[in-house]
Amino acid sequence: MNMMPPKMRDQVVTLAHGGGGKAMRELIESVFTQAFQPDAMEDQARLMDAALQETGARLAFTTDSFVVDPVEFPGGDIGKIAVCGTVNDLAVGGAKPLWLSAAFIIEEGTEIALLRRIVASMVAEAERAGVRIVTGDTKVVGRGMADKVFITTSGVGVIGPDRNLRAENVRNGDVVLVNGKLGDHGAAILAARGDMALSSEVTSDCAGLGHLMESVLQAAPDTRAARDATRGGVASVLNEVAEAAGCSIEIDETQLPLRSEVKGMCEILGLDPLYLANEGTLVLFVPADQAEAALAAMRALPEGREATSIGRVGDAMPGRVTMRTLFGGARIVDMLVGEQLPRIC
Amino acid sequence: MNMMPPKMRDQVVTLAHGGGGKAMRELIESVFTQAFQPDAMEDQARLMDAALQETGARLAFTTDSFVVDPVEFPGGDIGKIAVCGTVNDLAVGGAKPLWLSAAFIIEEGTEIALLRRIVASMVAEAERAGVRIVTGDTKVVGRGMADKVFITTSGVGVIGPDRNLRAENVRNGDVVLVNGKLGDHGAAILAARGDMALSSEVTSDCAGLGHLMESVLQAAPDTRAARDATRGGVASVLNEVAEAAGCSIEIDETQLPLRSEVKGMCEILGLDPLYLANEGTLVLFVPADQAEAALAAMRALPEGREATSIGRVGDAMPGRVTMRTLFGGARIVDMLVGEQLPRIC
Structure with missing residues (x-):
């Protein structure tokens, strides 16, 4: 069949994709950084926003893990929820959401096509929310040690000097x-x-x-x-x-x-x-x-x-x-x- | 035996501990917030550091998930590694680490005593590193859907105007x-x-x-x-x-x-x-x-x-x-x- 993908080994995530070597780099580059396009390939993102440097401004910082089952459902998927959830935690505190991190724990055997759909959904949602996904991580665990994919997003935003919601x-x-x-x-x-x-x-x-x-x-x-x-x-x-x-x-x-x-x-x-x-x-x-x-x-x-x-x-x-x-x-x-x-x- | 703990149901994590209700609040308060002592109980931490408001300063932001097996090992545990790993990602980029978030994915049946040891180790390591764990999250998944506990830490630090490691x-x-x-x-x-x-x-x-x-x-x-x-x-x-x-x-x-x-x-x-x-x-x-x-x-x-x-x-x-x-x-x-x-x- 002519639709056969060129590299079978790339169809599902294997433990090698979490090992810190070439396979991991390929996975990260082809699935994650290609979509998220972070500025730097250092271990950290380096950022600034003028609003953060205003007198009286405060930084808002929040985190949530997402383990929703099933990972795709009517109206969304785990990626959309991971972006919205963290954006919302920032917003309800009166912060303007600026930057997100995204850390993936992936079960061996998870389809790479599923990961791509999740990542695309994160990118679309981040765009709608006006935030950037600036840094991330991936870990792979053996079959039966996780359930497909868990995502943890953290978010940084800025609370203007006049805001005090509590x-x-x-x-x-x-x-x-x-x-x-x-x-x-x-x-x-x-x-x-x-x-x-x-x-x-x-x-x-x-x-x-x-x-x-x-x-x-x-x-x-x-x-x-x-x-x-x-x-x-x-x-x-x-x-x-x-x-x-x-x-x-x-x-x-x-x-x-x-x-x-x-x-x-x-x-x-x-x-x-x-x-x-x-x-x-x-x-x-x-x-x-x-x-x-x-x-x-x-x-x-x-x-x-x-x-x-x-x-x-x-x-x-x-x-x-x-x-x-x-x-x-x-x-x-x-x-x-x-x-x-x-x-x- | 007089060492018998008062509430048997508190000895291991159950799905109820992840449900968003009373059991979850009790777990979070007795295991996590008691140890981490965040300033606010809002969905987000609100923070500022004078160094972040200096002209030319940049914010450093990083994240890592930790899935180490076994969770306790000679020289450390998953909590220590989760704090050190994120502190180190900030430090090697020339940032002074300031604040961490910690998100826990916990398998049903995990001993609460183990969680307490992990959390104590995180607190001790954060103190040594001069950072504060300011916000967090817990999720619980069923047996066989994770392996004891996974931790995702994110970190925020500040890079001084004169620093440019890359x-x-x-x-x-x-x-x-x-x-x-x-x-x-x-x-x-x-x-x-x-x-x-x-x-x-x-x-x-x-x-x-x-x-x-x-x-x-x-x-x-x-x-x-x-x-x-x-x-x-x-x-x-x-x-x-x-x-x-x-x-x-x-x-x-x-x-x-x-x-x-x-x-x-x-x-x-x-x-x-x-x-x-x-x-x-x-x-x-x-x-x-x-x-x-x-x-x-x-x-x-x-x-x-x-x-x-x-x-x-x-x-x-x-x-x-x-x-x-x-x-x-x-x-x-x-x-x-x-x-x-x-x-x-």
Whole structure:
């Protein structure tokens, strides 16, 4: 067959690709540096940004490992999630994301074509977010010692002198906003695993939130805090913020933006959508008089088109999150106990 | 028995520890943040250092994943190596290491006591290196989906305005120096795996090289380039530099600092010590008239006590590394082809 690739040994990753020699260099050059195009081939990237040298500026630094299973799913793949996740951690703290690192742990036998697709997805997402992937690493482990590929991204950004977003700033009367539907990532991964015989059209909400955050902070400059609701879902974010700020938070079940498919899947499986993972869900805490401005700013961008208010900060029960239910009652929304879904991100 | 721990469920990591809820928070707080003591509990660390705001300063950024097997070995563990490796990548580029991130991928069933030992070793090594571990992440994967624990560290440092170390600077006549014995890490890991029935007293050379680099750069300010010889050993470093600089490098077999045990192990196993991994081996390229000063500076510190010259840069065969052998001949020292030892770091 004339489509036969020229070098069979290059079709899957072997232990030699992690050994520090020629095979490793070939893999790194042909799959990684060709795509990421770092400036230097030293052991480190050397960088500067004028904003970092402004008086009062601070550097933001964050890291996340990604082990999502499956590595490719409707709406994204592990590469997209690895870029978005780290960009989002920077953005929700008020930082402008600048540079990312990417470290790959690859299982022997992983297809190089899969790696190429993942890397291409990282490059595309970095471009959308306006960041550069400037340094990286690859390690190879034997079969059964990892599951295809794990990626760890770290990110560096700059926080302007006037920015001070933190959970402790949140106070009584603030409004809680989200940028769109909840739980799509968790639902998409569940369906993609196929082990519950559910077919679904839900795609992951995996998206970078940097531009959305910039836009919100222009429109609602007194925004108190922001969070990216990933593992543990919106419920975990609300609990963390309530605890840090010493406030209570009351959300309204009728206001929760949920796709009917996600709701249905949760009912069948006995899951609570408030704990389902998201990968592009911004939770904002905004003074009431700037809530409309923040919503309008979000709705002007595709990733915020369905932005809505889901609740309000109070002072009745410091540290507690409650939900007014559809039937008019109230229930406590606690931290997730135990696991909901392993390897969701 | 009165030594029985109070909570059995806390003795090993479970999937719930990765789920984003209460169990994860408990694990992170009791094992990681208690030891690393980051300033903030936001998704990102917020930092600044006066040196970064100097005119002409550059930020150095690097990352490495560590998958070493076994995770504990004579002379170190995966935590020590994860801190030293990233500190060293910063230091050899002329950066002062400032901050590290640490991301853990943990296999279900891993003992929490092991994690605590690893984390303690990271804290001790960070202290020695004068860096802080400021942000992190943990993920948990099922049994057989990873091997105990993998760690990815990223590092940020600052390169002063006057610093410009790079392989391209190396030129004809420069001297090649190393700070001590070669191949100890590779030999220690080999022996620790126990699969070749070799018993050995060799311990890993795993060490931070930041202070040594500072000292060398004071004494030999025109140092051209430096490398940390890890996977692929000294041979790989020399080849990379020869290629980048368009020079040849000639080393002298009689000058190579090798322990007799390491030599013996290599002879038995048919390995070449030039390709054995190191984790605290500095390779320096210094103008001839500053070589003595650089050696003296290294020898004044414990990690450089056995510093010595191993060769010289020439221009006979650009990109080539050769070795004058014990018998007076010469042979080409090529890049490592294929693998020597998997999961060495």
